[in-house]
Amino acid sequence: MDILNALVAILNFVVIPAAAYGAQLALGALGVTLIYGILRFSNFAHGDTMAFGTALVILVTWGLQALGISLGPLPTALLALPIGIALTSVLVLGVDRAVYRFYRRKRSAPIILVMASVGVMFIMNGLTRLVIGVDEIRFDDGARFLISVQQFRAWTGLSEGLSLRVSQALTLVVTALACWALFRFLNRSRAGKAMRAYSDNEDLALLSGIDPERVVRLTWLIAAALAVTAGTLYGLDKSFKVFNYFQILLPIFAASIVGGLGNPLGAVAGGFIVAFSEVAVTYPWRKIAAYLGFETDGLLQLLSTEYKFAVSFVILIVVLLFRPTGLFRGKSV
Amino acid sequence: MAEPYLSAADMRGGYGKADILNGCTLTVERGQIAVIVGPNGAGKSTAMKAVFGMLNLREGSVRLAGEDITQLTPQERVRKGMGFVPQTHNIFPTMTVEENLEMGAFIRDDDFRDTMEQVYTLFPAVAEKRKQNAGELSGGQRQQVAVGRALMTRPSLLMLDEPTAGVSPIVMDELFDRIIEVARTGISILMVEQNARQALEIADIGYVLVQGANRYTDTGQALLADPEVRRTFLGG
Numbered sequence: 001m002d003i004l005n006a007l008v009a010i011l012n013f014v015v016i017p018a019a020a021y022g023a024q025l026a027l028g029a030l031g032v033t034l035i036y037g038i039l040r041f042s043n044f045a046h047g048d049t050m051a052f053g054t055a056l057v058i059l060v061t062w063g064l065q066a067l068g069i070s071l072g073p074l075p076t077a078l079l080a081l082p083i084g085i086a087l088t089s090v091l092v093l094g095v096d097r098a099v100y101r102f103y104r105r106k107r108s109a110p111i112i113l114v115m116a117s118v119g120v121m122f123i124m125n126g127l128t129r130l131v132i133g134v135d136e137i138r139f140d141d142g143a144r145f146l147i148s149v150q151q152f153r154a155w156t157g158l159s160e161g162l163s164l165r166v167s168q169a170l171t172l173v174v175t176a177l178a179c180w181a182l183f184r185f186l187n188r189s190r191a192g193k194a195m196r197a198y199s200d201n202e203d204l205a206l207l208s209g210i211d212p213e214r215v216v217r218l219t220w221l222i223a224a225a226l227a228v229t230a231g232t233l234y235g236l237d238k239s240f241k242v243f244n245y246f247q248i249l250l251p252i253f254a255a256s257i258v259g260g261l262g263n264p265l266g267a268v269a270g271g272f273i274v275a276f277s278e279v280a281v282t283y284p285w286r287k288i289a290a291y292l293g294f295e296t297d298g299l300l301q302l303l304s305t306e307y308k309f310a311v312s313f314v315i316l317i318v319v320l321l322f323r324p325t326g327l328f329r330g331k332s333v
Numbered sequence: 334m335a336e337p338y339l340s341a342a343d344m345r346g347g348y349g350k351a352d353i354l355n356g357c358t359l360t361v362e363r364g365q366i367a368v369i370v371g372p373n374g375a376g377k378s379t380a381m382k383a384v385f386g387m388l389n390l391r392e393g394s395v396r397l398a399g400e401d402i403t404q405l406t407p408q409e410r411v412r413k414g415m416g417f418v419p420q421t422h423n424i425f426p427t428m429t430v431e432e433n434l435e436m437g438a439f440i441r442d443d444d445f446r447d448t449m450e451q452v453y454t455l456f457p458a459v460a461e462k463r464k465q466n467a468g469e470l471s472g473g474q475r476q477q478v479a480v481g482r483a484l485m486t487r488p489s490l491l492m493l494d495e496p497t498a499g500v501s502p503i504v505m506d507e508l509f510d511r512i513i514e515v516a517r518t519g520i521s522i523l524m525v526e527q528n529a530r531q532a533l534e535i536a537d538i539g540y541v542l543v544q545g546a547n548r549y550t551d552t553g554q555a556l557l558a559d560p561e562v563r564r565t566f567l568g569g
């Protein structure tokens with residue numbers, strides 16, 4: 001029995017990675033859920049909006065690096081992030097004008113908007129490949145570890161090591177700040193309340209003199225900011241590859257539906273639920289079992305990591321079957 | 334005689350090809366209560382929407398305080414002094430009572446805390462629940478929030494579509510008392526009611542609407558006394 005080592009191993013291999021991944025999913029799911037609440041459709045282009053924004057952040061990062069500008073121990077991408085958000089916002093607002101506004105004016109059914117967003121997804125995907133290519137890109141500079149395995153072993157004298165990468169810590173801090181700012185905005189400001197009112201009851205919001213086009217623009221801006229932030233953090237934490245951002249759409253949708261579509265608090269919770277389930281199911285628990293005194297031959301891994309997206313699928317199906325409005329009572333899908 | 338405060342004359346129009354309103358006329362004097370009754374599907378809600386500008390009129394006009402507002406959008410009519418409480422979906426369910434009132438005052442740039450206090454004085458029951466989500470309140474309290482929301486723009490004409498739908502008789506009496514109180518402050522009321530008898534009791538003028546046209550128009554008391562109206566619309 002070695003409970004301390006078991007705990008450290010759980011922290012190192014499950015809790016920290018899942019928390020960082022969960023935070024990235026939460027930011028993505030927040031964008032999806034806001035769009036759903038206000039524009040009333042599931043935006044399939046969200047993953048590729050993340051990819052496009054991150055590609056811009058990488059280009060600006062390279063530019064800054066060429067100029068010799070850096071943030072010391074923090075990644076330069078953090079400095080490039082606001083520029084990436086601004087440029088992506090312009091693109092997203094342009095897309096809304098060119099594509100979605102037309103269907104909104106016609107009061108088209110949500111499924112038509114979903115299909116339009118699939119089209120937008122393909123175009124954005126192509127655009128991103130054109131801008132930055134299809135290769136895997138690492139763009140995290142600055143310090144790599146906040147706590148490294150060697151340091152941790154030296155401090156604690158435990159045989160099991162623990163590391164906390166800068167990108168992971170950064171993800172958690174930035175996500176906490178973003179959520180705090182967003183919820184404060186939604187709950188305190190006049191514009192934020194107008195967004196919630198519009199999401200609650202569109203007709204009554206109109207009668208109250210709330211301008212729907214302003215609400216829609218604001219929603220796109222916030223969604224774009226969240227998407228680029230999520231994409232950049234995900235890219236810093238793992239690496240940047242266009243295709244991965246298409247794949248991550250599934251866990252993001254699962255997160256927003258688990259939490260209840262249209263419910264921002266639910267999206268955050270959903271992000272962590274999906275991430276922890278995915279990591280827990282694909283992690284081989286043998287080592288931890290051994291620390292706790294259960295020696296086995298098997299890996300104690302429920303699912304190999306190639307199948308991690310199955311976890312999102314299962315969660316989606318279970319929620320849709322048993323609680324279609326999600327855990328936090330969003331809109332029924 | 335001066336022109337009535339609200340005068341919607343000879344309204345014709347509907348949602349598609351067929352007209353729902355066939356020459357419907359509604360007037361309300363300043364500070365008075367006008368009640369529209371009639372069978373289900375008579376076009377009462379449609380008439381309210383027409384007065385509020387949510388329906389395109391093929392014929393007829395709507396005048397408020399002597400001004401022709403037939404071409405104005407609902408939002409513009411709110412600025413002219415109209416407040417509307419729709420029959421259904423008339424609150425923001427996941428927002429608190431207080432936020433519902435704030436959204437009612439969305440077009441106001443001045444300090445509206447006074448108005449909010451007046452609404453809370455009028456409806457003490459919801460004042461106690463100002464931090465609760467409106468969707469969690471009882472039916473009667475939700476209606477009070479809905480009326481309160483409409484009062485936040487300080488309208489001179491308050492339009493209520495079945496404010497007592499689905500509430501108990503006690504709550505209904507209470508709501509009617511509140512509506513009389515509102516009218517006493519000089520606000521004109523145009524109201525659709527299913528509880529025809531009770532509503533006509535408090536009506537200065539009553540309209541019996543059938544198939545989108547005025548069948549009977551008289552003071553509330555006169556309509557209640559009319560044997561023909563009693564037999565056909567008030568159940569004897």
Ligand SMILES: Nc1ncnc2c1ncn2[C@@H]1O[C@H](COP(=O)(O)OP(=O)(O)O)[C@@H](O)[C@H]1O
Nearest residue numbers: 348349353371372373374375376377378379380
């Ligand atoms: N949004 C709508 N679109 C088409 N027809 C409608 C709509 N709303 C109501 N109607 C029709 O208009 C008629 C009058 O409805 P309504 O004004 O709601 O009656 P009331 O309020 O008197 O019960 C009914 O025949 C109804 O089916």
Ligand SMILES: [Mg+2]
Nearest residue numbers: 377378379420
């Ligand atoms: Mg009706």
